[in-house]
Amino acid sequence: DSMLHVVRTHKTISDKTWVKPLITSVISMGFFKTSSAKVDQENQDDDHTDGFESQARERLYSILADLIPLSKKSIHSASWPYITLQVLLSQEQSKELIYPLDDGLNKIKLDALNDLEGIRRELENDPSASQLYGLELLLSMTVLQIYGGDTESLSVLEDLVTFYHSMRDSSEENSLIGVIEILLALLAQKKALLRRLSLLVWELFVDKVGTPELEVLFDILSARENKEGFTALFEAEDDYVDEEDDEEASQAQ
Numbered sequence: 001d002s003m004l005h006v007v008r009t010h011k012t013i014s015d016k017t018w019v020k021p022l023i024t025s026v027i028s029m030g031f032f033k034t035s036s037a038k039v040d041q042e043n044q045d046d047d048h049t050d051g052f053e054s055q056a057r058e059r060l061y062s063i064l065a066d067l068i069p070l071s072k073k074s075i076h077s078a079s080w081p082y083i084t085l086q087v088l089l090s091q092e093q094s095k096e097l098i099y100p101l102d103d104g105l106n107k108i109k110l111d112a113l114n115d116l117e118g119i120r121r122e123l124e125n126d127p128s129a130s131q132l133y134g135l136e137l138l139l140s141m142t143v144l145q146i147y148g149g150d151t152e153s154l155s156v157l158e159d160l161v162t163f164y165h166s167m168r169d170s171s172e173e174n175s176l177i178g179v180i181e182i183l184l185a186l187l188a189q190k191k192a193l194l195r196r197l198s199l200l201v202w203e204l205f206v207d208k209v210g211t212p213e214l215e216v217l218f219d220i221l222s223a224r225e226n227k228e229g230f231t232a233l234f235e236a237e238d239d240y241v242d243e244e245d246d247e248e249a250s251q252a253q
Helices: 002-013 016-031 035-042 046-073 080-092 103-125 130-147 151-169 177-187 192-208 211-224 227-234 243-252
Strands: none
Touching (some): 016 080, 130 177, 130 192, 151 177, 177 192
């Protein structure tokens, strides 16, 4: 909580020199087994370790939720989700993951990481490539979620990789319908991080949005007219909670 407070208080002057060490500590607690966690596991105290590690991951997501809106001001440099993912990957070489990836997940992850490196190289040559920056944000965040045990993000990761390959290998403009659907799904999530990420990426893609993509949005608005249609699209209406409101309420108590 103290780390989150520091970031929120000084986020307008956020810099890798002081933010990265904070992120590194939270990642170590939330994604990797610590000595105490291994002892608890041996004693079959899974509830204790799961609760602590889950809280650490949620704090990381809250930190990123505050940092991500700043990304549009520094599109020429690596995004915070990308930086965070690189920190996690460096720790993975010497630590044991809480949620080890099986062979299938690992292969897809490696493909995504390879694409991320390609995107970063392209952005270094052309910082104005806003769509690529949006993909960097989405790919980095999705891989982080998979490392956090969210295997449901796998299909999103596969869709993003497919879209990037089609964009890279085709000289024609690609349909953004798949990306728009991903952004809409993120917009309906509980985490403030994912909603802010969705809005930022939308801003990066909006100048390429055409009639087919607008029709997808109109379909959503039509379905919103009835609760049943809205629930079918987002599957989260009853549980929709603003994470930051919860955090502020808990801090006030």
